[in-house]
Amino acid sequence: YVAAVGTKVKLDVEIIKTNYSQQWNTWYATAITADNHAVFFAYRQQLVTGVHHTIQGTVKAHRDGTTQLNRVSIIGA
Numbered sequence: 417y418v419a420a421v422g423t424k425v426k427l428d429v430e431i432i433k434t435n436y437s438q439q440w441n442t443w444y445a446t447a448i449t450a451d452n453h454a455v456f457f458a459y460r461q462q463l464v465t466g467v468h469h470t471i472q473g474t475v476k477a478h479r480d481g482t483t484q485l486n487r488v489s490i491i492g493a
Contacts, residue, residue: 457485
């Protein structure tokens with residue numbers, strides 16, 4: 417896992433997959449960090465797969481070997 421629940425993190429990630437949720441009207445992105453950790457988070461706009469971003473967010477939970485992030489913002493591409 418990336419960090420403990422409730423911790424604010426800044427990560428360099430590569431987007432692996434995105435899915436759109438009609439129910440929540442948002443995109444869910446799965447990404448890999450530079451340290452090879454899996455993270456996923458919701459984002460209002462579609463993110464292009466294969467692109468590297470620097471993101472900032474709060475660790476919400478750990479599920480199935482991945483870290484779920486909350487309140488994610490992209491601070492660099």
